[in-house]
Structure formats: structure tokens, C-alpha cells
Amino acid sequence: MTFRKISLMFLGAALVFGLGAGSVKAEFPEKPITLILPLGAGGSHDLNARVFTSILPSYLGNAMIVKLMPGASGQTGTAAAAHAKADGYTLIFTHNYYDQLQQHVKKLPYDTNKDFVSVAQLNSNDASLIVRADSPFKTLKNLVDFAKANPGKLKFAHSGVWGAVHVPAVRLFKEAGIKVTMVPYKGGGPSMRGFLAGEADFTLQFPSGIVSQGDKVRVLASGSKGMFKGVPSFGESGYSDDLGSMRRIIMAPKGIPADRLKKIQDALVKLQGDKTYKNMIKKIGETTNFINGPDYDKLRPGQSKTYKELITSLTK
Amino acid sequence: MWDSFLLGVEMAMRWDTMAMMGVGLMLGMFVGALPGFTTVMAMAILLPLSFFLEPLIGIPFLLGVYKGGIYGGSIPAILVSMPGTGASVATTFDGPALTKKGKGRKALEMALFSSAFGDLSSDIVTIMFIGPIALIALKVGPPELMAILFLALIVIAATSSGVFVKGLLMMVVGLFLGMVGQDPIGALSRFTFDIFQFRAGVPLLPMLIGVYALPEILIAIENRATGMIKQTINSREGGPLTFEEFRSCFRTICRSTMIGTVIGVVPGIGQVVAAFMGYAAAKNASKTPEKFGKGELEGIAAAEAANNAVNGPTMVPLLTLGIPGDNITVILIGAFIAQGLRPGPQLMVEQGPLVFAILVAMVLANILFLIIGYFTIPLFAKVVTIRKSILLPLTVVFAFAGSYVPRSDPFDLLVLVGFGAFGYLVKKLSFDVTPMVMAFILGKELEYSFGQTMVLAQGNLAQYLFFERPITAAIIIGTPFLTYMLWRRSSRLRNEVAAKLSDEIPS
16 A cells, blocks of 8 residues: 555656656657756746747657756756766756856866867847946946945945856956955845845846836846847947856757757757747747857857956956 | 735635645645655746646646645655755654654644644735735845844754753854855865865755664664564554644644744745744743653644744745745746746736735645645555565665755765764764754855855944844844853753652652
């Protein structure tokens, strides 16, 4: 009786967690593909992954299972993917900072350039600079001028060191030649709370977070041109254009058979035309800035160079 | 406001909403009861399902998984001393002891009733005071969190069983273990000895299962070997909880519910801290505190009511500010957004009835859960009637599986075995592992919030705390007094118990 209960529990769990074996097919993929996320449950990567993996199977011919492996700022999951068999059944869904920046600040047990090849950039997201509605700063120039006159006085809330908010921010501060107090928070949500509660004077946020706050916040510079009506982008304000871009990328262990890589890429390309996908991705407030693998691979050396220069200038 | 509320009630009263919520509750309970599978994982996996359901079916479904999962986690904690999360650690103080006494079913039912009651009351309080709670939740920042965590650690040390100094020593061990890995502010590796797996810190789940479940198994085997237990049947599942037993714990449940609701306003660490505070308060108020930790139903009620009372207020920052407080609310925000509902200040204005409908659904989920739980508990309680020669190996299998599943890293099994051996050793030496585990969990948060506070103070700590953070300053000043009180009380109690014992034992 109890044994049956327990085995039923296991069976139920196996069904729920999609551990059941896929149907046997001669063609790749014969079994579900594992997509490692080096990030935790419920974050923006998780949400994006849940959306695209729920529609992709109809183009791929088999399921894609999300496997969360958070820890050590992405290193746990990335190491697991780097050491996985390059047979196309293990992929990783990561972002440009883990891919190209981390190698310059940490000793890693893998080399992203030697261990991974791009499958595609799923989308990108641009962070914009915001202040509270009652802030005295009306433009980015106001803020920069104040920071220049009062070094270290302004407080900036970010979601973690070398993360999607911290990196564009330090690039901006370097370009503007200002010094501010960096207040770390555990993720985007807590940093937004701290900012709204007045613990920090300004922060960077992605569009979905900004829109939901309505008229409580004011955008001083947007992550890309025309993102917010009447607000100049960082580029238009005299700084680098791609300052705040966080790119969500799918990578495969290097050595993946070319035909299998192509098959996954083709499925992702077809996904871009899918109505349900477009609709859902819009609902969760993300873009569909898709870049296919070969093109994305060309961008990586440039990113690495930018980050290397940034870090050398910050740490010297 | 009142109109929105009434509209919300009407919207939530649907049979299909109830049915899906029931399915979610069952699913959550089973997943939560499996060691290694956490409620957060189950919710993340089931999230896409809610994308394709309408809001008032998809969101209550996830809420069901959430509530069911949290209760499910206390089932292995009570039956085989295997806590799945920090929140159910306090439940292992009395749960397994009750199971050994043949009161497993009573313990499970007490956990169910007190969880449902704590949750239900906190949900109602949340609905009534959503505005003020939102204001407070926004203002609780790193300095307040730091002060509360500091206070919580002291309360935990004071309530640990056995010698106070031993408790403090274990706490220091826990704080040290919490420092292994990358430091929270600058992400630099500490005490990792270049072992890659330790960069992510000591994994929590293998540690929890290691120090709580493995020593229990080893000691059970030991007892059998020495021939102390000769019966083939492990123990009885026991009769159901009587109304009298529930009534005698009612004061404790109410007290814990209040504590939990207040702590629930603090995002993130709420459940762990609340369970301990509830337990400590109950022990303090009890006429027979020496019975706590040795199989007292009141101990279960205290911990479970408190950690579930946290649930109501944690929803507030999500609904009113669009800011999730913990992993679970992050997933719920995903469900909201995919439904085209953008949580934030305008949500209450634009979608007031829907927000109330969701809150009402939370209340209904508790009532539904009482019914579902009442009928499923006898099945779970039967677990202890399995013969020991089968149950023990089975528990070992679950312990290993539960440690391996979350990261699929064989290294975690080494951690499990290591902590199992450590747990057995310290148990033999009469150390309590709980201060260590709690210091491990809360120490990281304490360090993080301490670091944040230092940055926020911009080098002028005293001025910052006293002029900008009066609540923090008050808690910090009050802590030494409270510590003294707790210490005096505990030593007085110990003397009284000792006196009572010497009276009873004629020399």
C-alpha cells in the first residue's frame, strides 16, 4: 500500500518534471534536450526560458527541459555545461556578462571562448537610467554635474557585482568621469525596492520594471533610441550606444556536430515567426532581437575587448 | 475599495477555480513531501501551464502548489526528521519525537490545522491592512533586516536545547560555514581551498539532510543492534488529533500567527525566522518548557502556525509595488505578467477586483486545504508503520536522492555523508546542530545586509542609524537587554527543572 503510494509519487513527479523518455526517432533530437540555466528560479532568464521552451518543441521535434543550476555567480551551471558531452543534448542559456566579462575578473575552471559556440542570441534587453519622480534631477546632465561636484555623495542601487545593471553603470560612470556610492542588492526586485524607498538616488532598470512603476519614476536616459517618448538614449546623451545591453544567449559545448547545431538554429529561426511566441514574449515585456549563432560569434571578441579595457581601467 | 472587494469575492467563487486550486494543492503537497524537490522548483516547472489558463484559474493553481508545497515539506520533517527547507527545521524539534511515541498522525494533523489557521488569519489581516503593510514593507531595508537577523540569532541560541555555551559554539561553526564561497558583496572566493564546488558555498539541502536525517538513521540502527528495540513493527501511526488537544494549543497558534504576520512584512527570510520566533515564544510562555523538543504537540503548532502566517504579508509588495520579495513571489510575478497583468502601483487601481479575487482565492485555498489534507494525512501517517528494516534503507535512499536531485552533482553526496558523520558525532557529544544550521542560513543574509548598511551609511554609521534608521537603532539598543532577560529566564527555568527532578527522584 505504502510502497505503491511512494512509487506513485515518483511516477507523478517523473511525469510532472518531464523525466519520461521521449519517443524514439531516428533523427536528432531523439530525446529531450537539456537547457542549463546558470541562474535561479523566477528570474528573467527563467521566465524567458519557460516561454520559448514551451513553444520550441513544435519546431524542434522534441522537448527542451530547463535545468536550473544557480550558484557562484553563474559558474556552477557554466562549468557543468562546459564539461557536458558535445552531442547537442546539452545547451546553456546564459548572457553576455557571464560569457565574456567574467573571464577578466575571475579565475574560471573553463574558458568560454574555447568551450562554447553560439547557438543564437534569443533577445536583448536595454537598461535605462531612472530617478524617482520627486528627484531634483531632470536630465542626465543635471545628475552628472551634481556627481562631479559631490564625488561619492549620490547612491546607486544595483542588482549585484558584474551583473546586468552593475556593468553598464560602471561603464557610464567611467565615461562620465564621476564617482558614486554603489549599493548592492540581491537581484533586480530588491534593488528596485531600495531605490523606491529612497535608499538610493538612482538606478538602472529594464523596461518592464520601469513601465510597471508608472509615474513614480522618471527616465533620464533610455537604453536604446526611442524606447521612451521624449527621452534621449545614452548614445544621444553623448555616451556609448550599447551601454546597457544585456544579451540572452544560447550556447552549445564546442564540438557539437554541425548538422545538429544547424537543426537547433533552424528551429529557433522558425520560432521567430511564431504568433504565440511573439505574443507571449511581448506580454512578458521582452524584445525579439534575434541574432543567429554565426553572427553572434562575430560579436564576442569585440565584447571581450571592451570588458577587458573597462576592468583594467577600473582596477589599476 | 469595498466594491472592489465584493466584486473580487464574486469573481473567486467559481467551481473551476476551486478545482484547479485543489489540483495545485495536491501536486504541491506531493512534490513538497519528496526530499530534494522544493516548492520553488515545482512552481517554476508548472509556471508555463498557467500561461495558457485564464488568470483566475492559472494563478490560483500556482497558489495551490505554493501552499501545498510548504505543508508537504513538513511531512518528511515530522516522520523521518528530514527538513526540506530552513522553514521546516523548527518542526523537526518535536515532530520525529512524536512519531516515535506513536503520535505521528496527531503531529501531521496539528501541523495541518496550525498551518491552515496561521495562513488563513494572516491572509485576512493582509486583505484588511493591505495599504499600511505596503508602506511598511517598502521601508524595511537592509539596516532593519540586519537588526532583525541579529536579534533572531540570539533568540535561536537562547532556545537551543542543552548547554548555552555549546549552542553558541555551534552558532560560530555555522557562521563560519556560511562564509565559505563567494563573499556576498564583492563576489570574491573565501575558504574554498580551490575546490570548485565550494565557490557556490556549502550546499544547504545536503547539509540539512545530513545533520538531521542521517544521525537519526544511525542511532536507530544502533538501538536495534543493541537489542533495545525488538519489535518488528516500527511504531503505530496513532489516532487522530482530538479537539481537546487542538484547543490546548490554540493560544500558541494565535501567538505564532501574530509573530509570523509581523515578520512576514520582512521580505525573503521571513519563514525561517518566524518559525523560530514562534517556537521560542511558545517555549517561553509554556508552564512546562522542559517538554519542548521531546515530543510536544504545542511545539509543532508554534512552528507551523508561525511560518505559514508569513505567507499573507509577503504577497503585499508583489501586489502593491510590483516587487517580489522572494523566489516564490518572483515566479508568481511571471504568471501575472504572462497574463497581461503588470503588478505595480497601478494594478490595484486598474484591476482592484482581480487583486482582491486573488487574495480571496488565497483564503479559500486554506479552507480547501484543510479538507484535502484531512483526507490524505492518514495515508502519509501510514509510512511509519512500515517495518524498520525497510523504512531505514528507504530513508537512506531518499536522503541521497534528495541531496543529489537539486544540482545533480556527486560532490553534494560527499557533503551529505560528511555532515551526516558530523551530525552523529556532535549528537553523541550532546551538541544541538540547530544553532549551526540557523547561523548558516541567516549568517549569509546578516553579512549581506551588514555590508549593504555599511555602504548606505557612507562611512558615518552612528549618524545614519540614529537619524535615518531609528527602528534599527532601537532594536540594536534593545538587544542586550533582551539577551539578558532570555538568559536569566532560561537559567531560572533550568534551576527549577533541576529542583523538580531532584524532588521526584528520591536519593
